[in-house]
Amino acid sequence: MKRKKPYTLLNKVEPYLWILPSIILMAIFIIVPIGFVFRMAFSQVTKAGLVKGFCGFDNFSKVLKSAKFGLVLKNTIIWTILVVGLSTVLGFILALLLNNEFKGRKIARAIVVFPWATTLVIQASVWKFIIDTDYGALNTLLKTLGIIERNVNWTPAPEAFFAWEIACGIFVTIPFVCFTALSGLQSIDASYYEAATVDGANYWQKLGHITLPLVKPSLTVATVLNIIYVFNSFPIVWTITKGDPASRTDTLVTYLYKLAFYNGKQGEAAAVSVIGFLILLVCASIYMVSTLKKGDE
Amino acid sequence: MADNIRINWGKLLSRVLLYFVVALICLFILYPYFVMACTALKSRSEIFAINGTIFPINVMWSNFIDIWQKAPMARYMLNSIVIAAGSTAIAMVCGIPAAYALARMKFKGQTAFLGFIIVSQMFAPVVLLIGIYKVMQMFGLTNSLLGLIFINAAFNQAFTIWLLRGTFMSISAEMEQAATIDGCNRIQAMFKVLLPVAAPGIVTTLIFIFINAWNEYTVALCLISTDTLKPLTVGINIFNGYNMIEWQYLFAASIFAIIPVVILFMSIEKNLTSGLTAGGVKG
């Protein structure tokens, strides 16, 4: 095929033309702003936000020296692993269920979109409202049903708050995983299953040998992006606790937000985000080296 | 005979179980919305009453009407639709060719480009605000919907390209090659053969971008200063005052905010399920 075409230069350039619009879009609106973050991370920034010259790794050493940073990093990792892990498993199971033919499937699918179609700030507000000790909807519900007599404090400790935030994170992430998995499931040719049924395979064998391997590519990509989005997620923690008490529920993003806009330390905040970036970069590189080589070449 | 009956029982049981589980999940998902709706219909004093009730005692339908008078809700909603639709269009126009090139062509820097896309996602929008503002200033887009459209399109490139690339790769290239032999050029073959077959993936991507753009808050907050240009997410902040949060209005407005997304979803949902027509699947 290729030998037939005479314009080899055009052939060489062609793929780049196809990706050019995308590159320009991302470069201008994301990469340039990222450049500013790096500049700030290595600059002295005044409290009002003016950049005053290069300061080396000052911001980084200040951040790493702070007693809070380790705690916040630990929280972020717990948050990311639990939210991504559980939402992936649950979202996939939900996708398997919704992939069946049944009456009302259309409605069920529309309902699953709900958590996703709601702004995170509102979503988190509702959850905060539900679990509130004094006027929370959960206590009202349980009291009306006669399950509890008096209001229960659902958040007696910082860990409990964090657990609720993680639950909320899972709740809003499931639709994303579910629909990515669903689109993967839809593109599996029914003939595979027919052939397997003829061979006498049961449901679980089909799941393990046909469904999982075929859905895996779209699910891995979704998972990597999910890790990044969840790692950087801001509104849930911010709306429910603002990282209180004493940073026990802070993740890197809420922590740096407070640094930047409450403490007026934008240089240090930029340094925190660069550190977060490096962590994600390492994770993504491991993924790319392991998956891309196997999958594509 | 007996065998048959047993199998039917098993099928029936799994059917009932399926309905039960799905119904349970739906109820669980709907619970926060149920709370939102009930709260939106209560008066302020009822929301915080000592012995609160699940349902409103005095149903305040007026809350749903009041919000339209207290804030330019229709305007906010229109802005949100423009932003979400515009971002989706631009993200697709830029993303489809890129995904196509990655799936169907071999070129140097392919992996680097895929990496570049992932790297572009690694900073939280909150962190990028200052830089984004600067860029928008360069183009004079600070207080405009167009700026938000570009930003949202850019934020969603990663998912668009990765998901579409996966979809395209799972579809055999044979049919396109056949079409090229029939005299179609590459672009025609893509439109006529590949895209219709890839519909489920494309629809998923569309929904994804639309919803993300619809929900974007942080950047819109900083870029838009004119009230009439605010999207819904930022606009409803008007109910979030210095002295109190007007929960009933906030939730009433939020319920309206979900409706367009659900309508959009319902209207294109059938493409999500139609699956592949005659397209071959590569193993």
Place this chain on the structure above:
Amino acid sequence: MKKLIAMLLVLTMVLALAACGGSKTAETQAPAAEAPAETQAPAASAADGEKVTVTMIAAQYGPKTGDWWTEFEKKFEAANDGIDLVVDCVSWNDIYTVVNTRIANGQAPDLLNIDVFADFQADGLLLPAEEWCSAETYAKFYQAFLDQSEIDGTIWAVPDLASARAMYYNKDILDAAGVEVPTTWEELTAACEAIQAYDPDIYPWGIDMTTDEGQAAFAYYTWGNGGGFVDDNDEWALNSAENVAAVEYAVGLVKAGLTNSDPATNTRYDLQDLFCAGKLAMMIAPNALSSQAGEAGVNYGFAAIPNNSGTSVSAGVMDRIMCFDNGQTAEQMAAITAVVDAFYDDEPYAEWVLMEGFLPATSAGGEACAAADPAMGAWIDIVGSAKFYPTAKAEWADVKQGVIDVEQQALLGGNVQELLDALQAEIAG
């Protein structure tokens, strides 16, 4: 490794391209982008291009603030033909983000209405108040308020409004529990215990130690114990014995179960809602709670904040209007002065303050408010004797976050003395 280098190369190339492209397109695109904003003001004739623009960011105090400013804009522009006033009303949740982003990009507004000013002044971004505030308007402010915005002998901002805090109590609950209004800490503890014995479902006392406003709790208790943020020489004195005892007292109330369940996450808004629902007997709140509690039908009263030192101190909060140095022309400066004058014009100003439920910062406004609402009189006296946060000091932002953190650590079981020592060392050391 190769991949990484390739990636970096692409990155830098693209960056360079974008930078070149960007600066060129800037001028050509700017007018086009402004079009949508202009469609809003159809009255402005196209030929009239010489209008002076004054930009302002205003804090959104309540649901009506935005409308009020829109109305103000209209009236002002009608009265001042050559001036185009653009007011951007931003909620308190987001105003710091918005303002910092704008300043970092050299897009500071001409006028800003916010609570803090020292950081802007430290960077030389502000103009002294007397340069943009007419002598007539300047003379209207209470001197004590102006003094709060003084650094190095210059006043950098003018107060737009104030609020003062007092102890609100639910008369019915106190009567039913047989409790007098407490004035000292001992009485307060006793009152809380009595209320709890009367009805365990009612929270006797409200405390807010959240990131939202935890510094206020620090102020209430340390000022009531003869301590505070600074000593007599205006130096940081965070770990004084009075402060340690004060924080320990407040945390002790929480530990004894005499307060709301979770002071580290219950904001003052949550407390106010509890108070209005009759679930909270006493709390410290600004005067704005009066109307909210009145609407909710609570039989409330307010009194001085209980103290341990013999003198009750009210906590005052004051917000400001400041003017940024954007290299304005004389014409622009005149326009800014006109805006400020119009804002502080006695009648509309008093109307605005009353609408927002705050206390006026001008004496004429004070008289007008007191005439319109007799209850205001008592509050204007309270604010006159109030102490304010040391917002003029450069370290204030760190101190504010620091004391909140100390409170929250103490709630989790930390040693107050050690925590305050560490904070003092960090701030002053």
